Amino acid sequence: MEVRSYELDSFGHANHAVFLNYLEYARFDALRQGGFPYEELVARGWGVYVVRIEVDYLKEARLNERLRIRTWVDGYKRTSMVLAQEISPAADPSSVLARARVTAVWVGADRKPMRVPAEVHVALGLAVPGSDPG
Numbered sequence: 001m002e003v004r005s006y007e008l009d010s011f012g013h014a015n016h017a018v019f020l021n022y023l024e025y026a027r028f029d030a031l032r033q034g035g036f037p038y039e040e041l042v043a044r045g046w047g048v049y050v051v052r053i054e055v056d057y058l059k060e061a062r063l064n065e066r067l068r069i070r071t072w073v074d075g076y077k078r079t080s081m082v083l084a085q086e087i088s089p090a091a092d093p094s095s096v097l098a099r100a101r102v103t104a105v106w107v108g109a110d111r112k113p114m115r116v117p118a119e120v121h122v123a124l125g126l127a128v129p130g131s132d133p134g
Helices: 016-033 038-044 118-123
Strands: 047-057 067-076 080-089 098-107
Touching (some): 016 038, 016 047, 016 067
Antiparallel strands (some): 047 098, 067 080, 080 098
């Protein structure tokens, strides 16, 4: 990701709300890399609904700064998972600009919570193929 001019606030850095867009893009990218692009989720009638998000803003992001966003699973329950995320400058990944914890619930075609699918557990490294993720 790169900080664009229209994302800046009156102080000249990326607006805090823009960070939420960066984080959402990265979550969908993580699912895509795990074999579940958005189109696949839609085809299966699944949704991933954010029900809680906590963000700690630590440093500012400036115009044209390239960002690196890490996303990993920090825990899960039957129908939900917690994803942890960090935003850092691409040039200095050890300097964290923001940290987030996102709780998301999996929903089925009926728009009711569903068990996180076993193949998603495997794709995201929560289980090994052929195991029962519980």
